[in-house]
Amino acid sequence: xxxxxxxxxxxxxxxxxxxxxxxxxxxxxxxxxxxxxxxxxxxxxxxxxxxxxxxxxxxxxxxxxxxxxxxxxxxxxxxxxxxxxxxxxxxxxxxxxxxxxxxxxxxxxxxxxxxxxxxxxxxxxxxxxxxxxxxxxxxxxxxxxxxxxxxxxxxxxxxxxxxxxxxxxxxxxxxxxxxxxxxxxxxxxxxxxxxxxxxxxxxxxxxxxxxxxxxxxxxxxxxxxxxxxxxxxxxxxxxxxxxxxxxxxxxxxxxxxxxxxxxxxxxxxxxxxxxxxxxxxxxxxxxxxxxxxxxxxxxxxxxxxxxxxxxx
Numbered sequence: 001x002x003x004x005x006x007x008x009x010x011x012x013x014x015x016x017x018x019x020x021x022x023x024x025x026x027x028x029x030x031x032x033x034x035x036x037x038x039x040x041x042x043x044x045x046x047x048x049x050x051x052x053x054x055x056x057x058x059x060x061x062x063x064x065x066x067x068x069x070x071x072x073x074x075x076x077x078x079x080x081x082x083x084x085x086x087x088x089x090x091x092x093x094x095x096x097x098x099x100x101x102x103x104x105x106x107x108x109x110x111x112x113x114x115x116x117x118x119x120x121x122x123x124x125x126x127x128x129x130x131x132x133x134x135x136x137x138x139x140x141x142x143x144x145x146x147x148x149x150x151x152x153x154x155x156x157x158x159x160x161x162x163x164x165x166x167x168x169x170x171x172x173x174x175x176x177x178x179x180x181x182x183x184x185x186x187x188x189x190x191x192x193x194x195x196x197x198x199x200x201x202x203x204x205x206x207x208x209x210x211x212x213x214x215x216x217x218x219x220x221x222x223x224x225x226x227x228x229x230x231x232x233x234x235x236x237x238x239x240x241x242x243x244x245x246x247x248x249x250x251x252x253x254x255x256x257x258x259x260x261x262x263x264x265x266x267x268x269x270x271x272x273x274x275x276x277x278x279x280x281x282x283x284x285x286x287x288x289x290x291x292x293x294x295x296x297x298x299x300x301x302x303x304x305x306x307x308x309x310x311x312x
Contacts, residue, residue, distance in 0.1 A: 061230065064169050080174070155186065
């Protein structure tokens with residue numbers, strides 16, 4: 001029947017042979033696709049299937065997940081900033097400065113001088129506020145913005161580790177208070193995040209050390225692994241950013257999740273596993289969520305509790 005398709009009135013502009021060739025090609029493509037799918041499900045001769053991962057009951061293994069664009073669609077600080085702006089933690093004049101800093105980061109990258117400026121601005125916002133107050137706002141921010149922005153694919157990966165009896169940690173440059181809220185809401189073990197100094201429960205406007213970013217993440221994972229008695233060669237790590245290559249390189253099972261261009265290239269060269277849960281390959285390069293507006297712009301700025309944007 002397919003061979004007679006060229007007789008249909010709508011196809012008379014093409015020659016009989018070209019129509020026949022097109023239909024034959026389409027049919028062959030469908031058949032080939034089905035055969036490839038079946039082949040992919042069949043182990044190659046002489047090879048055994050890869051062992052199940054994560055390995056159930058392996059107490060020496062754990063998983064470490066970056067937050068922004070890996071677990072969460074967008075940046076946690078962005079949404080936290082929306083919550084702070086909504087509660088009048090800063091004004092429009094400060095907002096303009098923060099927006100400029102965000103634009104600079106996106107265009108010029110993480111220039112140390114501008115990062116320092118942004119960090120000081122963000123810390124000045126929370127200086128003098130109680131830690132409990134920021135935690136309360138963080139809970140509301142999760143309900144208002146974050147709960148519906150968790151990547152279901154990444155969450156399933158984390159759950160697989162939990163189901164195997166392994167601990168699962170978030171590792172992020174976001175404030176540890178915000179990161180801990182997200183980890184608890186997702187049923188994870190806990191979180192490693194940037195620590196803002198506080199005295200008697202009140203923020204001083206200083207950081208303890210530096211933002212948990214890049215190499216600092218790797219050091220945090222190394223320290224936690226030592227404290228927990230983990231074997232990093234049996235652990236897994238997940239991230240979207242090339243800035244986290246130091247952390248990914250520490251473990252025996254690195255995954256590139258929704259990777260940026262540099263991480264995708266590195267992952268392929270290193271034979272790391274890749275997962276991309278973005279629709280149409282366009283997803284958040286981490287910046288400003290589509291629903292912008294003053295409150296949204298404020299979020300990037302507010303880097304609020306402590307820190308600067310990770311990248312871009």
